[in-house]
Amino acid sequence: MSVNLQTPIDYLKGVGPNRADLLRSELGIHTYQDLINLFPNRYIDRTKYYKINQLQRNNAEVQVIGTISNFREVAQKRGKRLVADFRDETGVMELVWFRGQKWIRDSLKTGQPYVIFGKTNWFNGKFSMPHPELELQSEHEKNLRSAMQAIYPSTEKLSNKGITNRIVTKIMQQLFLETKGQFAETLSNSVKGELKLISKSDALFNVHFPKSPELLSRAQFRLKFEELFYIQLQLVLKNLIHKSKIKGFTFNKVGDYFNTFYKQYLPFELTNAQKRVLKEIRADLGSNAQMNRLLQGDVGSGKTIVAFMSMLMGLDNEFQCCLMAPTEILSVQHYNGLLEFCKKLNINTSILTGSSNTSERKKIHENLKNGNLQILIGTHALLEDKVKFKNLGLAIIDEQHRFGVKQRSKLWKKNNLPPNVLVMTATPIPRTLAMSVYGDLDISIIDELPAGRKPIKTVHRYDNNRLKVFRFMKDEIAKGRQIYIVYPLIQESEKMDYKDLMDGYESISREFPTPDYQISIVHGKMKAADKDYEMQRFADGKTNIMVATTVIEVGVNVPNASVMIIESAERFGLSQLHQLRGRVGRGAEQSYCILMTSHKLSNDSKTRLETMVRSSDGFEIAEVDLKLRGPGDIMGTQQSGVLNLRIADIVKDKDILEQARHYAKSVLKLDPSLSLPEHKVILNTYRQMSKYRNIWNYIS
Ligand code: ADP
Ligand code: MG
Secondary structure (H helix, E strand, C coil), rough: CCCCCCCCCCCCCCCCHHHHHHHHHHHHCHHHHHHCCCCCCCCCCCCEEEEEHCCCCCCCEEEEEEEEEEEEECCCCCCEEEEEEEEECCEEEEEECCCCCCCCHHHHHCCCCCEEEEECCCECCEEECCCCCEEEEEHHHHEEEEEEEECCCCCCHCCCCCCCHHHHHHHHHHHHHHHHHCCCCCCCCCHHHCCCCHHHHHHHHHHCCCCCCHHHHHHHEEEEEEHHHHHHHHHHHHHHHHHHCCCCCCCCCCCCHHHHHHHHHHCCCCCCHHHHHHHHHHHHHCCCCCCEEEECCCCCCCCCHHHHHHHHHHHHHCEEEEEEECCCHHHHHHHHHHHHHHHCCCCCCECCCCCHHHHHHHHHHHHHHHHCCCEEECCCHHHHCCCCCCEEEEECCHHHHHHHHHHHHHCCCCCCCCCCHHHHHCCCCCCCHHHHHHHCCEEEECCCCCCCCCCCCEEEEEEEHHHHHHHHHHHHCCCCCCEEECCCCCCCHHHHHHHHHHHHHHHHHHCCCCCCCCEEEEEECHHHHHHHHHHHHHCCCCCCEEEHHHHHCCCCCCCEEEEEEEECCHHHHHHHHHHHHHHCCCCCCCEEEEEEECCCCCCCHHHHHHHHHCCCCCHHHHHHHHHHHHHHCCCCCHHHHHHHCCCCCCCHHHHHHHHHHHHHHHHHHHCCCCHHHHHHHHHHHHHHHHHHCCCCCCCC
């Protein structure tokens, strides 16, 4: 009978109630299972010993053999520290303790060889090691189980309470003793065989106590694969269940609205990518499963027209449709842009935002309920309880990352059957991440910009070149172009940012005086109506320059604007910079993006700026962004299981992720209910995982 891995950690010999409490609160380790899944951060080579005269001033962890002598107490600001000399045949260094001094002094033996391990400091011409881990050399040799020593995640509190890496290692050894190192297999033989994976027991042993670097890397591969495999399995499974169980509205026919628009009013030829994506959407809408699709497309790739044509499919089947956007400006723009087409096609459409007045609202509510209103465009206002549709068949969400999960799912509930859902984003999410975050959504990608767009020329300029930039602006304005100047607005420093914006506005007003120049300004503190008024003036070409905070970030479309100047560009994230740049380059003219910064730049800022100058590919930029920031900061990932990965790394292990997805799909394709004997192990593991661990917070 093997040890039950759900046994509370308190029962493990050498743990006890105090340590158990700490392990629980600091590392979330409640059970044997949790402990076995505490994977090392890294490994060090414990067969390598340094001589004292080989130490370098790089503060790395080293292992040294020597003897202790000459304990002494040194007074310091608060209390005193204990210092001892540590000597080998090449020199002497100091060991330092700030706590536990009496115990240390009593228990350490002078004159006997010790192995010490820790980080060294260089101070006053001498190396020292604070709170070294130490062992008598004779003990050390007995305990040395593997050349590669695991270093476990820790916290300050744990090390303060004396739960050092050595203690954790000992506890881990104890766990392997009690369990005899036998752990149930969690992958099927066929998957194991095809990928030549080592067994679960071997993998766990070698990840904690590697017998060789080669076995360590096979152990890591096996465990990473397994972790990603089960996440992918769950996603693919949900997607399958969704398709078979959640019935949606079926849009059987392509009718007059769509065809008339396509033949008579479509103002341009669709790109191939747009056509492909429309086909994918059409296939979803035509099936009786609810559509749940993510449309990714770089800024300016033409998602709006795809959204509109999808809505036409809805109207052709006598359903209502809605399009929700995160800001008022954007909603208005969508509305104005589509109104023209709607008029030609005789489609009844309205806009609902926070600033719609009571009588407008009343009318909209009424017409929604009686079915007269066919397309509703708007902001979060669409989510209000009072907004009730007669038969909402398709809900489209633009710039979906701006909405929370709850908000989105509210839309789903506006019918007794969930509407078909299309979420659109211009924040390209690297494929690997998309697979994990949105693995349960189907993904369509517009990977092609409309023909004839000239690449935007992007440059980085320091603040002291401002006069040259002004001259450039004047030249462009003389050619009839319009210019955006964007200032950062970050919540925490709102006041300062606001001042920067106003100072900037003043100096630009001085440099570009009326009546020769007209300037618009838009920022978050303005009333919505005033913002719209200014935006409209700019869109109509009545002003030359738009000074703004990042409120213009999403979606705004003014094709004649060809210069984007971003102030304090070092303070923006990469995806934000890319979004902002996407505001220009929408017309036929050569467009420019100028990134203004001070001379003080962090390495990350430099990388961001260089990336912007080098690349205009949203996906490439997103990859760099992911590398710089990690998945935690990328929009949307907070809600996903990506952050809870124990051993795999979504960025570094993307090849493994792809394999895991491939195998998850092929297993389910062969055996969707996991009922083959061969897959019993997968089914059991999957059930256990969902029972003991919430591995996935579902996106919708
Ligand atoms: P985004 O994907 O960023 O939402 P939009 O839908 O706002 O992009 O489209 C950007 C601009 O490109 C709009 O002016 C739109 O009319 C235009 N556009 C879209 N598709 C095409 C196309 N196939 N050919 C030419 N212009 C297009
Ligand atoms: Mg858009």
